[in-house]
Amino acid sequence: MTDDSAFSDAFFAASYAHVSPQPDPAGHYGEPVYGPSGKLGGRFMPEALMAALAELTEAYHKSKNDPAFQAELTHWLRTYANRPSLLTEAHRLSAQAGARILLKREDLNHTGSHKINNVLGQALLTRRMGKKRVIAETGAGQHGVASATAAALFDLECVVYMGEEDTRRQALNVARMRMLGAEVIPVSAGSRTLKDAINEAIRDWVTNVEHTNYLFGTAAGPHPFPSMVRDFARIIGVEARKQTLELTGALPDAVAACVGGGSNAIGAFHAFVPDESVRLYGFEAGGSGVETGLHAASITGGAVGVLHGARTYILQDEFGQTLPSHSISAGLDYPGVGPEHAYLHDIGRARYEPVTDAEAMEAFRLLCRTEGIIPAIESAHAVAGALRIAPRLRAELGREPVILVNLSGRGDKDMHTAAQYFGMEV
């Protein structure tokens, strides 16, 4: 990692030093975060997993302050994952948007998305804990591919759970995972998407916890996952902040990212949280529109509850049953969101807005045609969001705004979906 990107306990405190009420990072077993809507995060999980979560928390805290671990992670990020990722000024898109748009190119990472950052960190921790088997859940397949990749690299057995519906939407990634030697298990329970894959992974973990580590794919779930995944993804914002300063001589006016579980967004946001002039925008999957009920916008269209181990915004009915989410993008098709986003929303530090399937696909096509970059459909939500806020910011600032867009992944995996959407032959 770059010099100022070392992830230590001090970062969390430092990033939120200016906000009130203060999150409570201490807790004797975890890091519950208190926001205006009460306690967020936590550890709503079976007792059988407490020992494993404690072991993982300890390994993570130790590694945070261990120069040898950081050197090792930095080595793999630089020589394997292709970090630092580029910052590309999107000239033709900027002209159309009426804003200076800078793209943080996580799509150029090895395996094609930001997920590799987190996975390399967690896989190294797995090795340190002496475990030989990893499991993962995946929606778009990007986290699954990253996990299968790291498992091959570090000689770990790898099992990936994936909703049956997603194995169909992201067939290319299923093939990639299998090619890399991972076992992919389609999950046919419930809504057959990411949430059900997580349930199945948790069932596996409870059963095999002694020798298995769960590589969780997003900044959600029980503690320590939200903080740990954030810390491994945080390098996105750390690099982008520096690159933007170098390129423009100033901080961006806004940072835009798509929000599924929230890992790429929290990774892009975190280094900017103390910079009060930088607006943070998270774009959730609006599906057919929040008003239709067919969406995956947990913050804008949900309510606080508990899902997958944490209290956060979730999609639920009046009796607390999780509602199925809907999005053209498998990676955003999740009825929850990481608790740190719930917190940033509650304190008003970040703004969350839904982007519909149609808006995302329009932005998808525009980025292809103006910049020669085929984004992941997930990332296209962030591009669409940037196009939406550009005129607003321009009016507010009275000048051309600078918007940093986190391009979390590349779109190869989405060619079938996109071709179908646009009525093209593949």
Place this chain on the structure above:
Amino acid sequence: MSKLAEVLAAAKAEDRAALIGYLPAGYPSVDGSIAALRAMIEGGVDIVEVGLPYSDPQMDGPVIQKAVQAALDAGITTLDVLRVVEGAAATGAPTLVMSYWNPIERFGTDRFAAALAAAGGAGTILPDLIPEEADDWIAAADAHGLDRVFLVAQTSTGERIALTTEVCRGFVYAASLMGVTGTRDAVSGSAKDLVARTREHTEVPVCVGLGVSNGVQAAEVAAFADGVIVGSAFVRRLIEAPDEASGLVAVRALAEELAEAVRKGRR
């Protein structure tokens, strides 16, 4: 002493383990689940657990998942679950609700405790609520005179067993194996060890669940535990039955087999 504690004490006085049976509310129907719980009690189950069907049952294996999904598909709500509790509790058997946490928080923690008490419920078992997250529930349960069962597992440290047993009222649920609900071929050997470790920290009865499915296994567990908990095996009887009436017969027959077994276990 709560009714639940009384029933456990009575079993102890007879030098036997208590028999605890689980069935989800709403399967095969709301009324069908009341009938099944009653058949279970008539067959000799001392204490019943009524499962509150939840969309994301992370601790449940395929058998319970299937029944719960069918109940949800048929539109069961928390209000129906409370009606099932009322139907079971009317028999006089202590009736617990087994639920994941979110449905209770969403219903309103205190409102749920009040409604459960009003339905004649004895308390709750909440498999994804650890003591550290349970302040609100403990306060609500206390306010409405409900027992509260928490779980210990093989991986629990002595420290965590102490923390957990400290807040348990009624009994402590010792998860006999690492894994989800479902029937197993053999009872795990380390269940006995977990019960012994738990007893070092508490006088509260320790009941063992997960994977017990027949008389032989129940007798084995009854030899060292204060109670034997059986779930998936009952649910499977309902799933495999060609019609509701034969499901009730099968549930009652299993309850009889298990009731005999918990009386044999210590001889």
